[in-house]
Amino acid sequence: METPSQLFNRSRRQLAGSFTAVMGGILVVFASSLYTWESHNQLRAFDEDLQAKAAVMVSAVKVELRQGQRRVVLHEVPFLGGKSQPISNDLAYVRWFEADGSLRQYVGSRPERVLSDSPGFKTLGSLRQLTIPVQQEEQLIGYLQMAVPLAPLQVSLARLRWMLVLGVPGTLALIAGAGWILGGLAMQPIRRSYLQLQRFTADASHELRAPLAALMSNAQVGILSPEQAQHRLEKVVNTTRRMSLLVETLLTLARHEGSLDVHQLPEVDLPQLFQELSQFYQPQAQAQGLTWVCEIPTGTWRVRGERHLLRQAIDNLLRNALQYTPAGGSVCLSLTPRNRWLEIGVADTGIGIPAEHLPHLGERFYRVDEARARHTGGFGLGLALVKQIATAHGGSLQISSQVGKGSQFTLQLPLSHSRHLSLASWECAAQTSVEPSG
Amino acid sequence: MRILLLEDDPEQLEPLQAALQGSGHVVDPVREGETAAWLLEEKSYDLLILDWMVPLQSGVQLCRQYRQKQGAAPVLMLTAKDTTQDVVQGLDAGADDYLVKPVDVVELLARVRALGRRSPQWRGDTLALGSLQLHLTSLRVERQGREVQLSGKEFQLMEYLMRHPDQVMGRGQIEQSLWEWGSEPESNAVTALVRRLRLRLKEVEAQEWIESVYGQGYRLRIPPGDT
Numbered sequence A: 001m002e003t004p005s006q007l008f009n010r011s012r013r014q015l016a017g018s019f020t021a022v023m024g025g026i027l028v029v030f031a032s033s034l035y036t037w038e039s040h041n042q043l044r045a046f047d048e049d050l051q052a053k054a055a056v057m058v059s060a061v062k063v064e065l066r067q068g069q070r071r072v073v074l075h076e077v078p079f080l081g082g083k084s085q086p087i088s089n090d091l092a093y094v095r096w097f098e099a100d101g102s103l104r105q106y107v108g109s110r111p112e113r114v115l116s117d118s119p120g121f122k123t124l125g126s127l128r129q130l131t132i133p134v135q136q137e138e139q140l141i142g143y144l145q146m147a148v149p150l151a152p153l154q155v156s157l158a159r160l161r162w163m164l165v166l167g168v169p170g171t172l173a174l175i176a177g178a179g180w181i182l183g184g185l186a187m188q189p190i191r192r193s194y195l196q197l198q199r200f201t202a203d204a205s206h207e208l209r210a211p212l213a214a215l216m217s218n219a220q221v222g223i224l225s226p227e228q229a230q231h232r233l234e235k236v237v238n239t240t241r242r243m244s245l246l247v248e249t250l251l252t253l254a255r256h257e258g259s260l261d262v263h264q265l266p267e268v269d270l271p272q273l274f275q276e277l278s279q280f281y282q283p284q285a286q287a288q289g290l291t292w293v294c295e296i297p298t299g300t301w302r303v304r305g306e307r308h309l310l311r312q313a314i315d316n317l318l319r320n321a322l323q324y325t326p327a328g329g330s331v332c333l334s335l336t337p338r339n340r341w342l343e344i345g346v347a348d349t350g351i352g353i354p355a356e357h358l359p360h361l362g363e364r365f366y367r368v369d370e371a372r373a374r375h376t377g378g379f380g381l382g383l384a385l386v387k388q389i390a391t392a393h394g395g396s397l398q399i400s401s402q403v404g405k406g407s408q409f410t411l412q413l414p415l416s417h418s419r420h421l422s423l424a425s426w427e428c429a430a431q432t433s434v435e436p437s438g
Numbered sequence B: 001m002r003i004l005l006l007e008d009d010p011e012q013l014e015p016l017q018a019a020l021q022g023s024g025h026v027v028d029p030v031r032e033g034e035t036a037a038w039l040l041e042e043k044s045y046d047l048l049i050l051d052w053m054v055p056l057q058s059g060v061q062l063c064r065q066y067r068q069k070q071g072a073a074p075v076l077m078l079t080a081k082d083t084t085q086d087v088v089q090g091l092d093a094g095a096d097d098y099l100v101k102p103v104d105v106v107e108l109l110a111r112v113r114a115l116g117r118r119s120p121q122w123r124g125d126t127l128a129l130g131s132l133q134l135h136l137t138s139l140r141v142e143r144q145g146r147e148v149q150l151s152g153k154e155f156q157l158m159e160y161l162m163r164h165p166d167q168v169m170g171r172g173q174i175e176q177s178l179w180e181w182g183s184e185p186e187s188n189a190v191t192a193l194v195r196r197l198r199l200r201l202k203e204v205e206a207q208e209w210i211e212s213v214y215g216q217g218y219r220l221r222i223p224p225g226d227t
Helices: A002-057 A153-224 A226-255 A270-287 A307-325 A355-360 A370-376 A380-390 B010-022 B035-043 B059-068 B084-093 B107-116 B151-165 B172-177 B189-202
Strands: A062-066 A069-073 A093-098 A103-107 A118-126 A127-136 A139-149 A267-269 A291-297 A302-305 A330-338 A341-348 A396-402 A406-414 A427-435 B001-007 B028-029 B047-049 B075-079 B097-100 B126-129 B132-135 B140-143 B146-149 B210-213 B217-220
Touching: A002 A127, A002 A139, A002 A153, A069 A139, A069 A355, A093 B097, A103 B151, A153 A226, A153 B010, A153 B107, A226 A380, A226 B010, A267 A270, A270 A291, A270 A307, A270 A330, A307 A330, A307 A341, A307 A380, A307 A406, A355 A396, A380 A396, A380 A406, B001 B035, B010 B047, B010 B107, B010 B151, B028 B035, B028 B146, B047 B059, B047 B107, B059 B075, B059 B084, B075 B084, B075 B107, B084 B097, B097 B107, B126 B151, B132 B151, B132 B172, B151 B172, B151 B189, B172 B189, B172 B217, B189 B210
Parallel strands: A291 A330, B001 B028, B001 B047, B047 B075, B075 B097
Antiparallel strands: A062 A069, A093 A103, A093 A139, A118 A127, A127 A139, A267 A302, A291 A427, A330 A341, A341 A406, A396 A406, B126 B132, B132 B140, B140 B146, B210 B217
């Protein structure tokens, strides 16, 4: 079986490989188009140059009327005309053919007697040849044919070719390296969530197996010693109750995995919900010797959401606060409007949470103190549920804590739209503070 | 047998403890590894039942440590981990047997009996002294064709006395061997237990086998007229 690290390395390699292949393909297409375009361009410039030279020569061709006959005079044409003029080294040959195609005069290599090429540009080996028909007064008087060596063009294109041949694989190597690094970066969040999922599965199976094991043992011991049956059945009932609570919580988590369509949900009046919660938790806090503070601003403050889910989230936060705050401390439930948000705060003066645990707090089955959580019957799902409810409502959960001083949980929810238009009416908080009795 | 039972979940620990006690074993229940390690140093056990995943020190670590210190008692590993790899790791750490949760109590008791038989002290499923026989698996006393069923605690005392015949066993000694670590038996608990055991033995006409030795304790011996 493949280990997770092998799996991740394989995926990373695949990612880097396909990235390199795609980028390589694009690069090769780009390089070949660049080369085609460049060689086309250079050839055109070269041809224009050749044509300009030809134009100079053509302009030197004269037609004389001698004994009633038109005669083409070439001796003023550069190169071609002067008998002893050496051929320029960027000119391979110059030829003049009569209008009927027969060769009249040439400089450079010896051609066929008759013009065999049609007018226009032509590449002959390492030469570029131009043949142009020369007309005067709308009459064809002959053909000028000239050729220049292609060498400068070929050298420049060869240089470009070399640059591409060396550059493309080099760039490809860089791309592969970058792909590997990017692949690694892309893998990190996946690896994190994979490990988180793995831990969740392991924890969930452990948490589900434990009560099953207890159920089975209790039932069997009850069968083996009938005099204990009553006691064993009570244990079975308790364990089953605990297990159904766990399953219920897990199902709630699974059911609200995605985000809710908040706009479709009814508005929940938070101050009213706070009153209810306060009525429920205030006596509990007092019984534990805690000061109960509930800060609610005047007016109606609404968010859109599932009322029972919001209540469950605040319930969980308050239950935590009460559980981890020793007698003499205080627990404060507050509602604070802040721009477009409503902040539900649960602050306590309890034992606090060590900093290294803070980033993991919203993870399922994450317990700060394993033994203590077991003892108090916690599954490590409470905060995961709060976080998920917040996310589903388009909000967030923030936690800050100091060991020995206390913790502050802030549930941030978007203010219902109809309300935040009239935000100006925000008034001073009405504060109720109840000291523990006795 | 005296058994150390290590299991961190009290809901699972309690019924297993009850089942083992019901089969006549003395069980020291422990919920975390460090206490278990300390008890292993202090006391001697006939069997260790260790849960793998417990806080502070895992069952496997504990087992390895126990074997390194030449601990000889058989070790039965209990765990929710069920892959072959885990089983191998557990057995290699020195465990003799392996049970995957949820544990079948009937199977657990059978395996405990099997491991008990493997111990060097085992001499069959029956202890005999004169005409008196104690069946270790069914917790019954048999004499001259008659049988009586003992409770777990009564059986423990009977077994203890039968393993030390003709010796005077003090109340403190009995208390230490028969009561779990951490439990505080009432001051007359041993006396009351002996009285209960004698009542049972009456059914096989053997009540006078347990003698009270004034100021010292109790002694089990074959009465002169036994055939």
